[in-house]
Amino acid sequence: MRLAIVLIALPIILLNCVSQVYADRGTLPIMNVDVYGPGQKAIIAWNGEVERLILSTDLYASLETKVLELMPLPSEPILEMADFKSFQALQSLIMRKMPRTISPGYRGGLEIIFHEKIGAHDITVLKANSTEELSRFITDYTAKMGISNIPPVSEGAYAIFEDYLMRGFNYWVLDLVDIPSTTRSIEPIAYEFKSQTIYYPMKISATTKGPTRINLYLITPEPLNENNIPVKMQIAKYLPSNQNLQFKVSKEDLASIDLKIQRLFDGEAWFTALKYEGDTGNIDFDVEIPKSPAKCRSLSVNTDKNQYMSGEAVKITVNFTHLFPGCFEVAVVHFHQIRLEIVDSNGGTVQSWRWNTTTDMYRRVVWTAGRADNYTVRAGSYWSGERLEVKSQSFIKVIGSNPYGVYGLQYLILGVVIVVLCIIVRDILSHVPIKSWKAKIVSPSIPAYAQETPTHNRPYSPL
Structure with missing residues (x-):
């Protein structure tokens, strides 16, 4: 055999x-x-x-x-x-x-x-x-x-x-x-x-x-x-x-x-x-x-503030920590792809960036919003561009170039309400007998001893 x-x-x-x-x-x-x-x-x-x-x-x-x-x-x-x-x-x-x-x-x-x-x-x-x-x-x-x-x-x-x-x-x-x-x-x-x-x-x-x-x-x-x-x-x-x-x-x-x-x-x-x-x-x-994998990487994404005017520069920072002290990686050729995306309220990607790194990484980018909306700024690290490792996200609000323009409708509604209330108050007051009010105000009650007989009812007495 x-x-x-x-x-x-x-x-x-x-x-x-x-x-x-x-x-x-x-x-x-x-x-x-x-x-x-x-x-x-x-x-x-x-x-x-x-x-x-x-x-x-x-x-x-x-x-x-x-x-x-x-x-x-x-x-x-x-x-x-x-x-x-x-x-x-x-x-x-x-x-x-x-x-x-x-x-x-x-x-x-x-x-x-x-x-x-x-x-x-x-x-x-x-x-x-x-x-x-x-x-x-x-x-x-x-x-x-x-x-x-x-x-x-x-x-x-x-x-x-x-x-x-x-x-x-x-x-x-x-x-x-x-x-x-x-x-x-x-x-x-x-x-x-x-x-x-x-x-x-x-x-x-x-x-x-x-x-x-x-x-x-x-x-x-x-x-x-x-x-x-x-x-x-x-x-x-x-x-x-x-x-x-x-x-x-x-x-x-x-x-x-x-x-x-x-x-x-x-x-x-x-x-x-x-x-x-x-x-x-x-x-x-x-x-x-x-059993409990140790956390060996971190990724954070931040913006310089939470609210912006339309057309204003949004400053975004991405900070990736490759390995914490005490952690190590398998000796296999690889890289970490850092992806940054800005997503609008409908889930559409407005703009994106990608970087490949094999060590710690810090990036700062500037983005200008073209329209008012609520946006999600999210970042992720992908092993050799394939599998998600860690992720982070922030939220920002972009309003119109004129802050009053955003609230114009609210102000208009408030003005209309005030005018309507004024008209209602005027109509109510117009149905009240104004003369009786005046009489009460001008002619208060007089004591009996102080009252005089009207002139036209007095008997004539020659001087």
């Missing part, structure tokens, strides 16, 4: 969406035998301290051969055989949580497909402190297992080994599997280990080139925020509704998947499916999502 040793990117998981897709792996070839991996399926449960990973791969070769799968881990793992029923339960759960807008008979979405199952594992866990130790062990181990004529580890694979070891991933799981010439699903293995983050090694798959689709089933205490996942990944969606494949799972749901996963959580948890679509050569990251 011909033999081949293959550096398998164990972390690659395929969620078979719409059609079957294939993933390339990094390989260390021996003889002319090609090994293929139509799919890998994994369930990753993490409670903030312990991760349980259930993984199965689909492999076939042009000839019967052996495949050596490697997985770097942050701590010593506990390994045991798992069950295909975990994936079947997860598939049922995904279909049950399907949005109501999708017909129950719709089958074009997510499916976890298994081929004929085989159990052919020969697993070794080792701790390595250097790339030389790891490479030497692989050579000695495969020779011991009857695999000869092994070529030296390629420069690409050597660099990847070194990267993991330098980051503290000293534990490695080696799984030697017999592979037939027809596609088979390898019996699932459960890996349980301590981890400070949701961890999934993907960078190891970059030893080969080619298009691939990678999907991860994650179970976590809280829902994952899209801002916290690797920039080249995104939350998978139900098709054709385009709704995020993220939902809450009950204690009973967890138990149906795996009892030991259920025990990781106090009660309910959250399910999220992540995906990557692209070339394996572009996978230069691992999935490492902390």
